[in-house]
Amino acid sequence: MIDSSISEAGRRLRSGEVTALSLLKTALDTAGRTEAQLHAFLTLDTEGARQAAAQADADFADGIDLGPLHGIPVALKDNMCTRGVETTAASQILAGYLPPYDATVVTRLRSGGAVVVGKTNLDEFAMGSSTENSAYGTTYNPWDLTRVPGGSSGGSAASVAAGSSLAAFGSDTGGSIRQPASLCGVVGMKPTYGTVSRYGLIAFASSLDQIGPFTRTVEDSALALQAIWGHDPHDATSYAGDYPDPTNGLGRGVEGLRIGLVSELSGEGFEPAVETATGAMVASLESAGAEVSEVSLPTFDIALSAYYLIAPAEASSNLARFDGIRYGLRVDGSTTEELMSRTRAEGFGPEVTRRILLGTYSLSAGYYDAFYGQAQRVRAAIQEDFARAYQQVDVLVSPTSPTVAFEAGARTADPLAMYLSDICTIPSNLSGHPAISVPIGLDDAGLPIGFQVMAPALGEEVMYQAAAEVEHLAGFSISPTAIEGAL
Amino acid sequence: MPIEIDIAHVARLARLALDEGELESYRAQLGVILEHAARVQSLEIEPEVEAAHPLGFANAFREDVLRPSLDRDEVLAQAPSAVDGYFLAPPALESE
Amino acid sequence: MSWEPVIGIEVHVELMTNSKMFCGCAVAFGAEPNTRTCPTCLGLPGALPVPNKVAIESIMSIGLALNCQVSPRSVFHRKNYFYADLPKNYQISQFDVPVCHDGYLDVEVDGETRRVGIERAHMEEDTGKSMHLGAGGRIHAAEGTLLDFNRSGVPLVEIVSRPDIRGAVESRAYAQQLRSVVAELGVSDARLEEGSIRFDANVSIRPEGEELLGTKVEIKNMNSFRSLERAVDFEIGRQIDLVESGGLVVQETRHWDEEAGVTHSMRTKEGSSDYRYFTEPDLVPMVMDEEWVDEVRGRLPELPADRRRRYEQQGLDRQGAGVLSGMDAELRAIYEEAVRSGAPAKAAATWLTGEVIGWARKHKVESSALLLDGAGLAELIEMVDEGLVSSSAAKEVLDGVLSGGGAPGVVAKDHDLLQMKDRDALEAAVDQVVAAHPGAVEGFRQGEEKVVGFLVGQVMKATQGKADPRAVNQILRAKLSE
Numbered sequence A: 001m002i003d004s005s006i007s008e009a010g011r012r013l014r015s016g017e018v019t020a021l022s023l024l025k026t027a028l029d030t031a032g033r034t035e036a037q038l039h040a041f042l043t044l045d046t047e048g049a050r051q052a053a054a055q056a057d058a059d060f061a062d063g064i065d066l067g068p069l070h071g072i073p074v075a076l077k078d079n080m081c082t083r084g085v086e087t088t089a090a091s092q093i094l095a096g097y098l099p100p101y102d103a104t105v106v107t108r109l110r111s112g113g114a115v116v117v118g119k120t121n122l123d124e125f126a127m128g129s130s131t132e133n134s135a136y137g138t139t140y141n142p143w144d145l146t147r148v149p150g151g152s153s154g155g156s157a158a159s160v161a162a163g164s165s166l167a168a169f170g171s172d173t174g175g176s177i178r179q180p181a182s183l184c185g186v187v188g189m190k191p192t193y194g195t196v197s198r199y200g201l202i203a204f205a206s207s208l209d210q211i212g213p214f215t216r217t218v219e220d221s222a223l224a225l226q227a228i229w230g231h232d233p234h235d236a237t238s239y240a241g242d243y244p245d246p247t248n249g250l251g252r253g254v255e256g257l258r259i260g261l262v263s264e265l266s267g268e269g270f271e272p273a274v275e276t277a278t279g280a281m282v283a284s285l286e287s288a289g290a291e292v293s294e295v296s297l298p299t300f301d302i303a304l305s306a307y308y309l310i311a312p313a314e315a316s317s318n319l320a321r322f323d324g325i326r327y328g329l330r331v332d333g334s335t336t337e338e339l340m341s342r343t344r345a346e347g348f349g350p351e352v353t354r355r356i357l358l359g360t361y362s363l364s365a366g367y368y369d370a371f372y373g374q375a376q377r378v379r380a381a382i383q384e385d386f387a388r389a390y391q392q393v394d395v396l397v398s399p400t401s402p403t404v405a406f407e408a409g410a411r412t413a414d415p416l417a418m419y420l421s422d423i424c425t426i427p428s429n430l431s432g433h434p435a436i437s438v439p440i441g442l443d444d445a446g447l448p449i450g451f452q453v454m455a456p457a458l459g460e461e462v463m464y465q466a467a468a469e470v471e472h473l474a475g476f477s478i479s480p481t482a483i484e485g486a487l
Numbered sequence B: 001m002p003i004e005i006d007i008a009h010v011a012r013l014a015r016l017a018l019d020e021g022e023l024e025s026y027r028a029q030l031g032v033i034l035e036h037a038a039r040v041q042s043l044e045i046e047p048e049v050e051a052a053h054p055l056g057f058a059n060a061f062r063e064d065v066l067r068p069s070l071d072r073d074e075v076l077a078q079a080p081s082a083v084d085g086y087f088l089a090p091p092a093l094e095s096e
Numbered sequence C: 001m002s003w004e005p006v007i008g009i010e011v012h013v014e015l016m017t018n019s020k021m022f023c024g025c026a027v028a029f030g031a032e033p034n035t036r037t038c039p040t041c042l043g044l045p046g047a048l049p050v051p052n053k054v055a056i057e058s059i060m061s062i063g064l065a066l067n068c069q070v071s072p073r074s075v076f077h078r079k080n081y082f083y084a085d086l087p088k089n090y091q092i093s094q095f096d097v098p099v100c101h102d103g104y105l106d107v108e109v110d111g112e113t114r115r116v117g118i119e120r121a122h123m124e125e126d127t128g129k130s131m132h133l134g135a136g137g138r139i140h141a142a143e144g145t146l147l148d149f150n151r152s153g154v155p156l157v158e159i160v161s162r163p164d165i166r167g168a169v170e171s172r173a174y175a176q177q178l179r180s181v182v183a184e185l186g187v188s189d190a191r192l193e194e195g196s197i198r199f200d201a202n203v204s205i206r207p208e209g210e211e212l213l214g215t216k217v218e219i220k221n222m223n224s225f226r227s228l229e230r231a232v233d234f235e236i237g238r239q240i241d242l243v244e245s246g247g248l249v250v251q252e253t254r255h256w257d258e259e260a261g262v263t264h265s266m267r268t269k270e271g272s273s274d275y276r277y278f279t280e281p282d283l284v285p286m287v288m289d290e291e292w293v294d295e296v297r298g299r300l301p302e303l304p305a306d307r308r309r310r311y312e313q314q315g316l317d318r319q320g321a322g323v324l325s326g327m328d329a330e331l332r333a334i335y336e337e338a339v340r341s342g343a344p345a346k347a348a349a350t351w352l353t354g355e356v357i358g359w360a361r362k363h364k365v366e367s368s369a370l371l372l373d374g375a376g377l378a379e380l381i382e383m384v385d386e387g388l389v390s391s392s393a394a395k396e397v398l399d400g401v402l403s404g405g406g407a408p409g410v411v412a413k414d415h416d417l418l419q420m421k422d423r424d425a426l427e428a429a430v431d432q433v434v435a436a437h438p439g440a441v442e443g444f445r446q447g448e449e450k451v452v453g454f455l456v457g458q459v460m461k462a463t464q465g466k467a468d469p470r471a472v473n474q475i476l477r478a479k480l481s482e
């Protein structure tokens, strides 16, 4: 595996100690040894990656420097469109689909010289918290192959943990970056809504989706974020104003920083090991000079309910385009309606079908106001709750996930239990605020525990400031060991 | 309070050809999820309150300028069925 | 019992922007199928919409021209329904906060002004085009639907009237008036044949004097003003017959069959009307502040109603002002310039709406190609007023001008059409006629007034029509009374 951070690999690339091709070879070799057990990737673009790495080496020889990700092997969740490279969103309905264009994030990564290794596995259309909803098979957790990596960006999280990429990109709609990062012992970050273009990201819930990075370190996370964010004229929700410098707060410590521990994100449903580790980290932060207080955000108790009305409603509309007419799977029928209905029933897996039905119902005549309409009002109330909290504190903290990685199959029969996996992460999606998960230790069974730092809109600088201190205090730099002889 | 769901109607609206067994199983699951989701109704909020983009901006427009369209062959290569430069679908019928 | 028809009209107008509503593909008619498409207008996975600013300003212009309020804040919604020519299976449209609302349009019907309320004008996107093939159709692959997405995403403005229209003729007048406003604004080519403007009508009836509205029927597929009038007329009659024979009108959509001259029920679609509208999460709100609205207002061209008022102030009667204000811009420009050059408004309008248009029609010449300018028209009118040409000769002068003979003065001289203004020459001519017709002169002295006309005629004949008949008359009377 690649035993270094992006910043370290970047130094070695520029000093000539390593080449982009050798970094890529290490990544591909790691994938070769681990994929049979992990199944982090849906597609490896070996040839495209080789060309990009060779180009990066030529660039360095010519003194061209395209930035921190230049020559770095990265992976992309398979819901980001890559021109001419199969993009399926882990759905049968997009089997074999070759997009005619690149997502803006992909364009930015390529123009920043990143070497795209391949497309990672996910819950179908990013709907799930375990990567078990992929139409192409489950991804497993590199810390324990009987367990899930979390989801929906489980493939990206597992790849970075296993070292088959130095950074991977995922999408976070209700926690789909932070929760798998937590379960896989890596850093996962969801930026402020509107700062990373969604153009070319296959939409799940447009008002919640946001692309963000998985990395091994907090500094790498800030570097990877800088490579992809910024205004995009192809996304009308993209922010056109000034962006903070996420690296500014790194190493600044937490002296005098006001940190609020969210009281609603504890207690019932939270594993003791998670609560203990969280409490210990909060104590350490206080010792490091932070002003720690407990903050109550009462609307968090109904955030999950609001989320499971809003996200499926948007999804039911976003996924209407998969109808067997212009691309993807077609199951024939004697009329257009029959063709569409058969194609969709055949092409979508059970979780996607469930959410489409749920969303269609909550938007339909007679139910809209009590369900979708009310959920939107709750969302506004959550935004107000956050605003009140941020008058008292600079950042909010909590566990990222109430539990460590759970056994594969444990929650598949109970959708509601699965949905509860995202209880800590969902509020930041509803508010559109940035949040990051940083690994802080292992439980007794050797499974990683993540710690979440939340900040106000465009508060990435203070968020990274706190996250870097969390990383420093935790001293977590352990690699997963589940794969015999592989890592 | 059990929530009434005309699941066949919902499936028809969503264009999902599900059989009786599937419909019944989804109806039951939706019932459980919606009962949990109905907790949003516990909060009393003014009806005008609306969630907004966290950065609260408006007027994201484009200028009225042309950008290149896609190559038709590349587009139609992804189509399940195409003929003479058109996508091909079965007849619509009035029920559409 | 006597019945009152109640009609509301929905109009869809395709804007002629350069690019589509939410993407940079060209708005173009007649292109090869599926050559004006991109990820956004094809609804490819991951694609996003970004609204065209000019389209938004165009709908603001339409709203302002229809005396609407422009909403200070407006949002897009998704209207969800599955259809093969709707690539995303939802249409980006507007629901409860349209860009424009609460306006009106004054419509002339039988010389009376009727004010039709405009409920709203909202922005949306057009669908692609389906071509339904029967078995044995153009394509041997048997029956099916061919889909072309070139039209998908073309900006569309939907204008919804209040149910203020009271008959078929009025429906037609409203539609025509609305079309001329939109065409005048230059935001759409508003051609019925190309479908760039489309009309649907909601028709109901109620007993005369009743306030409550009856059950409405939506009628579609009228592709000319005439078919709109016929369809509304038919539908009113159908509903009256139905109700009078004890039936009930059912709420439904009916299709106008142009050939048969009847409306047919389109089979009602189960559950199809549940569009599940919700705010389009891919877009942010639009804020139309006063400054922006004023800027758009400042760019509006003069509209027919305002123009008509101005013409009346210039001295035209109501009807003349109405006719002229509805004419081509080129013809109006001739009028405006003639008036600026000093011609009386009424004369200028009369010439234009009579002789000039008549000539253009007869010779099949477009108004833009007419060889007459305002200065020329003013000159011609002045020549008539000063008696330099007779009114019949003036028509010949106009023909000469329009045929490329040059300015009116030049044409009159070249064709020898100027009236004899020389007093001595006229007197000599009169003397000759008097001498040649002693009987008539005697008759006049006996009190036979009508011989004056005969004698004037003789003078005109002798001068080959070039004499000013008024002058001849005056000289003749003086001589006879001597």
Ligand SMILES: [Mg+2]
Binding pocket: C012, C124, C158
């Ligand atoms: Mg419409």
Ligand SMILES: [Zn+2]
Binding pocket: C020, C023, C024, C025, C036, C037, C038, C039, C040, C041, C042, C153
């Ligand atoms: Zn387009």
